[in-house]
Amino acid sequence: MYTWAGKVRTVDLARSGQMSFARIEHIDSCLRSLFDFLLERAFISQLARGAGFAVQWFQISRDEMYAASQRSFQYGDSTEIERLLLTATHPIKSANETHHPH
Numbered sequence: 001m002y003t004w005a006g007k008v009r010t011v012d013l014a015r016s017g018q019m020s021f022a023r024i025e026h027i028d029s030c031l032r033s034l035f036d037f038l039l040e041r042a043f044i045s046q047l048a049r050g051a052g053f054a055v056q057w058f059q060i061s062r063d064e065m066y067a068a069s070q071r072s073f074q075y076g077d078s079t080e081i082e083r084l085l086l087t088a089t090h091p092i093k094s095a096n097e098t099h100h101p102h
Helices: 024-050 062-075 079-088
Strands: 053-055 089-091
Touching: 024 053, 024 062, 062 079, 079 089
Parallel strands: none
Antiparallel strands: 053 089
């Protein structure tokens, strides 16, 4: 266990002979980006659930969603987000629909 476990690290890390982990000067922006990404997913999931749908996030890559979100923010064009969500969003089955009589 590292002495700085649970704290933002202040040293760069790398595995021997392999690429390094996020450099310390990028940690804040990486964490912010990850938080925004997770918050966006949680918000969309909650909206969908309230309308009787579930989002199957495994059907959308992080890169796809990031590019679509960026396009929406920069150009006001949400076409790609809509396409991704329509592909990955499915109705939630009610208890009556999932019950199989014997």
